Amino acid sequence: MQVLDEEPSCREGRERYNRKVVMIYFDRVSKVYADNSIALEDVSFSVEPGEFISIVGHSGAGKTTLVKMLLAEEKPTDGSVFFESINVHEVPLSRINHLRRKIGTVFQDFRLLPQKTAYENIAFAMEAAGRHEEEIHSDVPHVLDLVDLTDKANNFPDELSGGEQQRVAIARAIVNQPDVIIADEPTGNLDPVNTFEVVQILKKINDLGTTIILTTHNKGVIDSLKKRVITMDRGRIVRDDREGKYIL
Amino acid sequence: MNWTTVKRIFRSGLLDFWRNGFVSLASILVMTVTLFVVGMTLFAGVILQTALNDLRDKADVSVYFTTNAPEDKILELQKSVNALPQVESTQYVSADDALANFRERHQNDQLTLQALQELGANPLGAVLNIKAKDISQYDAIAQFLEQQQALSTGNASIIDKINYFDAQHRQALERLQSITDSAGTLGLVIILILVAVTIAISFNTLRLAIYTSREEIQVMRLVGAGSFYIRAPFMVEGVLYGLISGLVTLILFYPLTYWLGSATADFFGGINVFSYYVSHFLQFFAIIVGTGVVLGAAASYLAVRRYLKI
Numbered sequence: 071m072q073v074l075d076e077e078p079s080c081r082e083g084r085e086r087y088n089r090k091v092v093m094i095y096f097d098r099v100s101k102v103y104a105d106n107s108i109a110l111e112d113v114s115f116s117v118e119p120g121e122f123i124s125i126v127g128h129s130g131a132g133k134t135t136l137v138k139m140l141l142a143e144e145k146p147t148d149g150s151v152f153f154e155s156i157n158v159h160e161v162p163l164s165r166i167n168h169l170r171r172k173i174g175t176v177f178q179d180f181r182l183l184p185q186k187t188a189y190e191n192i193a194f195a196m197e198a199a200g201r202h203e204e205e206i207h208s209d210v211p212h213v214l215d216l217v218d219l220t221d222k223a224n225n226f227p228d229e230l231s232g233g234e235q236q237r238v239a240i241a242r243a244i245v246n247q248p249d250v251i252i253a254d255e256p257t258g259n260l261d262p263v264n265t266f267e268v269v270q271i272l273k274k275i276n277d278l279g280t281t282i283i284l285t286t287h288n289k290g291v292i293d294s295l296k297k298r299v300i301t302m303d304r305g306r307i308v309r310d311d312r313e314g315k316y317i318l
Numbered sequence: 319m320n321w322t323t324v325k326r327i328f329r330s331g332l333l334d335f336w337r338n339g340f341v342s343l344a345s346i347l348v349m350t351v352t353l354f355v356v357g358m359t360l361f362a363g364v365i366l367q368t369a370l371n372d373l374r375d376k377a378d379v380s381v382y383f384t385t386n387a388p389e390d391k392i393l394e395l396q397k398s399v400n401a402l403p404q405v406e407s408t409q410y411v412s413a414d415d416a417l418a419n420f421r422e423r424h425q426n427d428q429l430t431l432q433a434l435q436e437l438g439a440n441p442l443g444a445v446l447n448i449k450a451k452d453i454s455q456y457d458a459i460a461q462f463l464e465q466q467q468a469l470s471t472g473n474a475s476i477i478d479k480i481n482y483f484d485a486q487h488r489q490a491l492e493r494l495q496s497i498t499d500s501a502g503t504l505g506l507v508i509i510l511i512l513v514a515v516t517i518a519i520s521f522n523t524l525r526l527a528i529y530t531s532r533e534e535i536q537v538m539r540l541v542g543a544g545s546f547y548i549r550a551p552f553m554v555e556g557v558l559y560g561l562i563s564g565l566v567t568l569i570l571f572y573p574l575t576y577w578l579g580s581a582t583a584d585f586f587g588g589i590n591v592f593s594y595y596v597s598h599f600l601q602f603f604a605i606i607v608g609t610g611v612v613l614g615a616a617a618s619y620l621a622v623r624r625y626l627k628i
Contacts, residue, residue, distance in 0.1 A: 141540060142628075143540070143628050163545075163626075163627070164544075164545065167539065167542045167543060167544045168542070170540060170541070170542040171542035175540055181533070181537045181540070182537075183534050183538070184534070185333070185334055185337045185338065185534070194538070194541065194543070195542065197326050197547075198538065198541060198542055198543035198544070199542055200323065202322070203322065246542070
């Protein structure tokens with residue numbers, strides 16, 4: 071009778087997940103590193119399709135670990151992570167790339183391929199997914215236009231500003247039309263103007279129906295979004311507000 | 319895997335090769351050294367073999383016949399010796415030839431020639447020189463000859479002396495055998511160590527080259543690229559390093575062997591490395607370029623593997 075012992079919110083999440091209303095479901099996930107430091111402790115929450123969720127918290131609160139769990143970059147010590155009815159950590163390493171193609175990722179440090187131009191960086195994600203040349207030729211200029219970088223298509227990352235690099239990264243994340251985009255501190259290295267632009271692009275993508283998970287500790291961004299906010303502290307979820315503000 | 323994927327892999331490998339120019343150049347240089355060492359060991363092996371064979375070839379056993387031994391009996395013995403599996407060749411020197419040889423050898427020694435004159439009859443018997451296929455087989459041949467000698471005790475034996483049973487000759491043969499054997503083994507060990515070391519260095523260079531790309535590999539994984547799709551362009555690059563290094567090495571060997579050719583012809587058992595290189599070029603091409611390509615592909619495959627674990 072384990073279900074009865076659980077907290078009501080947890081049980082509700084699982085039920086909603088079973089009814090397929092939920093796209094992502096963290097089921098009592100904990101992560102303890104080898105040195106016994108706790109990164110996540112009993113974290114449960116669910117994400118519905120089309121949601122825009124911000125995860126906030128101080129550095130070391132466990133935001134990035136949470137994101138890495140969803141990408142199967144790290145395995146939980148306890149609990150499970152489900153993405154579209156699949157237990158992410160039961161997918162073998164040889165098949166994990168198929169799951170990752172459904173998730174677009176944007177990182178604080180951009181993580182572009184330095185030896186490839188902006189165009190090639192975006193095209194790479196499509197090539198890796200085995201898309202046809204014609205699709206690549208039509209889609210890449212389209213997303214470059216969406217992030218307003220058409221004239222920088224043939225520049226290498228080191229020839230682009232931070233904001234431009236991040237926009238390339240976003241273009242790369244959305245080009246395969248993923249079901250969800252994870253943006254891990256995407257504005258952490260950007261000035262206010264570029265931060266505003268990146269957030270506007272994310273909002274636009276969300277308006278088009280893509281689920282967004284954004285981690286940040288930028289108060290201005292959170293307060294302007296007026297979307298759901300999950301607040302983390304020392305590996306635990308301390309608040310989960312439907313239309314939240316940055317409260318820490 | 320379809321044609322588009324193959325095309326993308328090759329394009330990506332070639333582009334990375336070109337854009338990582340300095341890393342490519344360094345890898346090619348180190349790999350060229352490796353292949354050069356591999357090539358040198360091939361030459362060293364051939365030179366060693368011919369030199370040792372040349373030495374071994376100097377060994378033989380001579381059977382001295384009595385002066386009154388009838389020639390047909392000697393030729394009969396030669397026939398049966400030739401039939402032995404251990405025997406490579408025999409050379410019959412008749413008593414007259416032996417005398418002529420003796421005269422020639424002592425043509426400046428008037429005293430000896432005078433003594434010979436005095437003697438009137440030919441004091442020398444016929445000689446049968448026997449070469450075995452291998453130094454170690456002289457013992458068996460000598461045993462056989464001894465048996466022949468024993469069998470003919472009824473009649474007078476035609477064999478006067480077999481020099482294998484001279485302590486000195488025997489010792490010289492044994493020493494020659496042990497020297498050539500240990501030189502061969504030592505040469506092989508040195509060659510193997512040298513090749514192993516250079517291959518390890520080459521492997522490490524490629525690993526370092528790919529180490530610089532480790533973050534890229536991780537990004538590729540996170541963007542959803544499959545292991546093979548990430549790995550293959552690196553292998554194309556590795557193969558390209560091997561191919562270019564192999565060709566550079568083959569080109570380098572041409573003037574080098576040309577320059578060394580006459581020197582080695584004089585020194586080591588008469589082998590001219592240049593003519594050997596030219597006549598065995600296809601083998602050299604296959605071994606050197608093949609080693610480079612396999613080394614490049616294998617090193618890249620293994621080096622990428624450790625970064626694919628996410």
